Amino acid sequence: MQNKIPAVLDLTVERGCKYTNKCKEKKYNYDQLPTTSVIITFYNEAWSTLLRTVYSVLETSPDTLLEEVILVDDYSDREHLKERLASELARLPKVRLIRANKREGLVRARLLGASAAKGDVLTFLDCHCECHEGWLEPLLQRIHEEELAVVCPVIDVIDWNTFEYLGNAGEPQIGGFDWRLVFTWHVVPERERIRMRSPIDVIRSPTMAGGLFSVSKKYFEYLGSYDTGMEVWGGENLEFSFRIWQCGGTLETHPCSHVGHVFPRQAPYSRNKALANSVRAAEVWMDEFKELYYHRNPQARLEPFGDVTERRQLRARLQCKDFKWFLSTVYPELHVPEDRPGFFGMLQNKGLKDYCFDYNPPNEHEITGHQVILYHCHGMGQNQFFEYTSQNEIRYNTHQPEGCVAVEAGMDVLIMHLCEGATPEDQKFILQEDGSLFHVQSKKCVQAERKELSDSFVPLLRDCTNSDHQKWFFKEHMV
Numbered sequence: 001m002q003n004k005i006p007a008v009l010d011l012t013v014e015r016g017c018k019y020t021n022k023c024k025e026k027k028y029n030y031d032q033l034p035t036t037s038v039i040i041t042f043y044n045e046a047w048s049t050l051l052r053t054v055y056s057v058l059e060t061s062p063d064t065l066l067e068e069v070i071l072v073d074d075y076s077d078r079e080h081l082k083e084r085l086a087s088e089l090a091r092l093p094k095v096r097l098i099r100a101n102k103r104e105g106l107v108r109a110r111l112l113g114a115s116a117a118k119g120d121v122l123t124f125l126d127c128h129c130e131c132h133e134g135w136l137e138p139l140l141q142r143i144h145e146e147e148l149a150v151v152c153p154v155i156d157v158i159d160w161n162t163f164e165y166l167g168n169a170g171e172p173q174i175g176g177f178d179w180r181l182v183f184t185w186h187v188v189p190e191r192e193r194i195r196m197r198s199p200i201d202v203i204r205s206p207t208m209a210g211g212l213f214s215v216s217k218k219y220f221e222y223l224g225s226y227d228t229g230m231e232v233w234g235g236e237n238l239e240f241s242f243r244i245w246q247c248g249g250t251l252e253t254h255p256c257s258h259v260g261h262v263f264p265r266q267a268p269y270s271r272n273k274a275l276a277n278s279v280r281a282a283e284v285w286m287d288e289f290k291e292l293y294y295h296r297n298p299q300a301r302l303e304p305f306g307d308v309t310e311r312r313q314l315r316a317r318l319q320c321k322d323f324k325w326f327l328s329t330v331y332p333e334l335h336v337p338e339d340r341p342g343f344f345g346m347l348q349n350k351g352l353k354d355y356c357f358d359y360n361p362p363n364e365h366e367i368t369g370h371q372v373i374l375y376h377c378h379g380m381g382q383n384q385f386f387e388y389t390s391q392n393e394i395r396y397n398t399h400q401p402e403g404c405v406a407v408e409a410g411m412d413v414l415i416m417h418l419c420e421g422a423t424p425e426d427q428k429f430i431l432q433e434d435g436s437l438f439h440v441q442s443k444k445c446v447q448a449e450r451k452e453l454s455d456s457f458v459p460l461l462r463d464c465t466n467s468d469h470q471k472w473f474f475k476e477h478m479v
């Protein structure tokens with residue numbers, strides 16, 4: 001991936017690395033900068049990580065810029081977060097503790113904090129962060145220059161096991177999403193490197209991870225703060241990102257601002273509200289493109305998502321642009337699927353009843369290189385979602401980057417490769433009227449077969465016959 005990008009601008013801004021100095025050389029006029037309220041919500045967080053966040057804010061933020069630190073307890077029930085926390089915090093300057101009287105979820109908990117904030121700028125942080133020296137000035141400087149900018153720090157990694165501050169390998173990245181509305185990271189595209197005037201210029205990003213950012217309090221309110229119909233966790237970051245861009249703002253990452261964050265293995269709470277939250281985002285901001293999401297996650301279509309009338313009214317009132325504009329202007333790198341009727345969903349075999357193409361990448365960052373298998377059709381989209389395109393590709397385009405089914409020379413197994421601009425010969429399949437799936441390069445057909453010495457089934461290339469095991473059809477749903 002990396003070496004395909006021409007060296008327009010090298011953005012490496014690691015701790016201790018070459019551009020750190022450039023960041024350090026930057027002078028700020030502290031009298032001009034806006035003040036900020038740092039808002040940290042928490043639910044059942046561990047003592048050490050929570051306190052580390054608070055102390056690091058106090059230690060790294062210039063006194064004149066830091067109005068206050070507002071901690072919002074989202075109705076935690078762990079003992080150490082009760083009187084013990086209150087008395088620990090009472091000793092600290094500028095720190096306030098607000099408690100929700102019921103579980104609000106991160107959106108409404110953040111809004112509780114925002115409504116109490118006295119600073120010009122709201123700076124949100126997760127409750128397991130460590131701010132790095134010089135993190136705050138670039139964020140506030142940028143908002144001072146451009147009030148419609150929402151600015152994120154680079155998110156450095158704090159080791160989940162050792163809690164060591166690992167920093168960030170390589171360049172800062174920008175945020176995107178895939179068509180399941182899962183947030184993704186990407187290298188900075190060439191068009192953005194061309195737009196940037198220096199390696200310490202802000203980097204425009206289609207979306208944000210969600211936890212760490214600064215926004216002018218006034219602008220946040222003008223933009224409709226958050227969707228208060230969102231519960232617990234998830235989806236609010238994409239909703240806010242779409243809204244910022246579509247309604248006239250910009251979303252940026254400042255390469256000189258670094259904050260470390262612990263990505264835990266498991267959250268101390270259930271995240272099953274994320275689906276409804278994502279549906280709300282799709283229903284309000286994505287126009288007809290929400291169908292691409294529903295195709296890839298049929299469960300989402302059935303999910304009760306409450307009332308979004310007010311959010312749609314907000315969109316109309318602010319005269320926000322449509323999602324088509326967002327895709328073509330802000331995120332042109334994202335491939336927009338065609339989803340022609342009858343050519344997306346489960347790719348099911350006729351002879352081997354109830355078996356479908358299935359691809360299970362070992363993790364979200366390693367989409368390619370593994371074999372496509374057959375598995376009981378489940379109709380839930382996700383790993384069994386494929387799209388047959390007018391370019392004769394069988395695309396696995398739930399994930400980013402997108403996979404295309406391929407066959408390596410002389411092999412008979414189907415392997416996932418990265419899709420390419422012009423469809424390479426080894427990725428071309430012709431789905432014929434009779435249901436046969438013809439691989440152009442090898443002139444063979446895809447057949448469902450039992451995998452040797454096992455109970456599992458796989459699609460393999462074989463000489464073309466009339467067998468039902470060589471007939472395939474797409475089905476969107478189970479019923």
Ligand code: UD2
Binds near residue numbers: 212
């Ligand atoms: C990421 C974001 C997170 C949020 C989330 C999507 C970063 C570093 N983190 O997940 O901020 O945008 O994506 O929703 O970008 N919390 C509450 N009440 C709850 C649940 C969570 O106050 O009911 C707090 C939690 O204690 C933490 C913050 O909200 O301070 C974010 O939660 P997380 O750290 O579990 O989310 P994370 O980092 O996996």
Ligand code: MN
Binds near residue numbers: 127211261262
């Ligand atoms: Mn977090």
